Amino acid sequence: MSLLQKTLEKIECLDHGITTLARERVDNLIKPAKSLGKLEDLAVQLAGITKNLEPSFDExxxxxxxxxxxxxxxxxxxxxxxxxxxxxxxxxxxxxxxxxxxxxxxxxxxxxxxxxxxxxxxxxxxxxxxxxxxxxxxxxxxxxxxxxxxxxxxxxxxxxxxxxxxxxxxxxxxxxxxxxxxxxxxxxxxxxxxxxxxxxxxxxxxxxxxxxxxxxxxxxxxxxxxxxxxxxxxxxxxxxxxxxxxxxxxxxxxxxxxxxxxxxxxxxxxxxxxxxxxxxxxxxxxxxxxxxxxxxxxxxxxxxxxxxxxxxxxxxxxxxxxxxxxxIIEAACQMLKRMPTFAEIGMDI
CATH class of the missing domain: 3.40.50.10210 (Nicotinate-nucleotide-dimethylbenzimidazole phosphoribosyltransferase (CobT), large domain)
Structure with missing residues (x-):
């Protein structure tokens, strides 16, 4: 089997379970809903790609x-x-x-x-x-x-x-x-x-x-x-x-x-x-x-x-x-990892 074919067979969709969790988290961070715009979508995408709610891209x-x-x-x-x-x-x-x-x-x-x-x-x-x-x-x-x-x-x-x-x-x-x-x-x-x-x-x-x-x-x-x-x-x-x-x-x-x-x-x-x-x-x-x-x-x-x-x-x-x-990608990751939800800091909204 060629390298191209082997590679194609490994490509999967985003992890939709993780993207759902990431979206829920982003929607509940201490900010108005959707107020960080495309940064929120980017964070959700990165979580779905990596299957990780705290993605990191140091390298x-x-x-x-x-x-x-x-x-x-x-x-x-x-x-x-x-x-x-x-x-x-x-x-x-x-x-x-x-x-x-x-x-x-x-x-x-x-x-x-x-x-x-x-x-x-x-x-x-x-x-x-x-x-x-x-x-x-x-x-x-x-x-x-x-x-x-x-x-x-x-x-x-x-x-x-x-x-x-x-x-x-x-x-x-x-x-x-x-x-x-x-x-x-x-x-x-x-x-x-x-x-x-x-x-x-x-x-x-x-x-x-x-x-x-x-x-x-x-x-x-x-x-x-x-x-x-x-x-x-x-x-x-x-x-x-x-x-x-x-x-x-x-x-x-x-x-x-x-x-x-x-x-x-x-x-x-x-x-x-x-x-x-x-x-x-x-x-x-x-x-x-x-x-x-x-x-x-x-x-x-x-x-x-x-x-x-x-x-x-x-x-x-x-x-x-x-x-x-x-x-900007680093900022999206930091938002997802470091910004707390309302529940995490005891704010009732």
Missing amino acids: KAIIVMAGDHGVYEEGVTNNPQEVTVAQTLNFAKGLTGVCVIGQVSGARIVPVDIGIKSELPPDVGIILRKVKNGTENMAKGPAMTREEAVKAIEVGIEIANDEMAKGAQILGTGEMGIANTTPSTAILSVLLNCDPIGITGRGAGLGKGGIEHKAEVIRRAILINEPNPHDAIDVLAKVGGLEIGGMAGVMLGAAANRVPVVVDGYISTIAAIIATGIEPRVKDYLIASHASQEPGAKRASELLGVKPMLAMDMCLGEGSGAALAFP
Whole structure:
């Protein structure tokens, strides 16, 4: 049995007995009913994920998947493709946005080369799990084979398993890959059955042809490859990216071990849509961090059915939004553990 299949068989629903108890407790804490809003819902979800009325997430890891894209050669961005490898090396040096924000809550940043075009040197603090040296140009044919897509997912599962074995109690997902808003938007266009022009954004920088050219490249990729919207792995293989598959695998692996996953912005949300397309129960384990400024982000969150908790006008990627959300998650846990009920302090209401 494949690692993917074994993982899928382990994914269960939330513990509804625990969520019922958690909701009862939250509703009886010394505060007006519902006065802590989404923080209350988050606490109940975390209890249901962990089967624990006092969940704790002292050990945090953000897994950053890095990969390149063959569609880059279509001129969809003005950024040099070499930025992927340069910025990935900066993760290991602690220099990037997610590294700095992650320090606030002590999150460990785990950079993974799942598909960078060039070869990284060993022993520089990057986990080398390359499936291939970047995807193929999806405007000319499939981005990868189905086998490569499954392998990318399984790499994500393996990295998640490794981090949880090291003690991680909660994971975040992040990515690095020049041109990766193009496959992300292609996936969303397929699953929404809509023209890409209305959901295509600038990404990290537009090529000379602008939005129209980028959308036309996406249209061409969908037309040539005919991805099956009812088969998430087929969509991933034909118009997706290796880092998208890797992040989907992280989500699947975490869910199989009853560990919550904090989803970053647009591209991570697309990975979450792929993960839930493979196994819908994964949705119970996802916490959406922030509403990205990318035009397709709102539609992606609506399709996933998980509303982001933050609106910070961010679109950096890297897992930066996930890092920013960790303190809010800690607050939800502290509310559940440390705030007493009216009965516990002898208040009769």
